[in-house]
Amino acid sequence: MAIRKIAQIxxxxxxxxxxxxxxxxxxxxxxxxxxxxxxxxxxxADGAGLAAIQVYEPVRICAIEVRNNPRYPYKPPIPLTIxxxxxxxPVGDEQFDNYEGCLSVPNLRGMVKRHVxxxxxxxxxxxxxxxxxxxxxxxxxxxxxxxxxxxxxxxDRVTDPSTFATWTEFERHHKPAFVEQVTKLxxxxxx
Ligand code: NI
Numbered sequence: 001m002a003i004r005k006i007a008q009i010x011x012x013x014x015x016x017x018x019x020x021x022x023x024x025x026x027x028x029x030x031x032x033x034x035x036x037x038x039x040x041x042x043x044x045a046d047g048a049g050l051a052a053i054q055v056y057e058p059v060r061i062c063a064i065e066v067r068n069n070p071r072y073p074y075k076p077p078i079p080l081t082i083x084x085x086x087x088x089x090p091v092g093d094e095q096f097d098n099y100e101g102c103l104s105v106p107n108l109r110g111m112v113k114r115h116v117x118x119x120x121x122x123x124x125x126x127x128x129x130x131x132x133x134x135x136x137x138x139x140x141x142x143x144x145x146x147x148x149x150x151x152x153x154x155x156d157r158v159t160d161p162s163t164f165a166t167w168t169e170f171e172r173h174h175k176p177a178f179v180e181q182v183t184k185l186x187x188x189x190x191x
Pocket of ligand 1: 101102103104144148
């Protein structure tokens with residue numbers, strides 16, 4: 001295992017479309033090592049998720065986990081999940097406002113619209129199929145990570161640039177209202 005360097009916004013790798021991983025490749029030591037490294041790098045940086053493309057490996061793999069996260073204390077827990085070749089499909093039209101940050105975008109948060117309910121089809125790190133519907137903040141995290149695999153960063157989806165805030169100013173001026181709003185969402189949809 002190794003902690004890898006995280007690509008920062010402006011590096012062209014973050015704007016690539018990551019490629020699919022074949023079943024044989026997924027089973028290879030190199031890709032299994034990459035998955036371990038993505039997990040370790042995510043833990044080290046206190047991320048709620050990290051895509052392989054963010055450690056300069058443009059393949060369609062990402063890790064998601066929320067467990068007492070100091071960057072996002074209001075997020076309900078998400079068990080460690082590895083998505084390989086994920087495909088997300090919105091379920092219904094409902095959206096919510098999500099104040100997002102990203103390990104590739106230092107010290108910036110901004111308000112993004114995300115679907116409340118999303119159908120996820122993917123494979124886990126062992127090639128077993130994942131087929132489920134996720135909701136709320138968990139659905140927001142999935143959408144953020146899968147965006148990375150298509151070369152998209154949350155800043156692309158910020159429709160009102162006046163919502164951009166440093167982490168300190170988010171804490172001071174935006175967090176109370178946001179936490180109140182997402183707490184209602186979490187209560188309603190369960191995550
Ligand atoms: Ni990100």
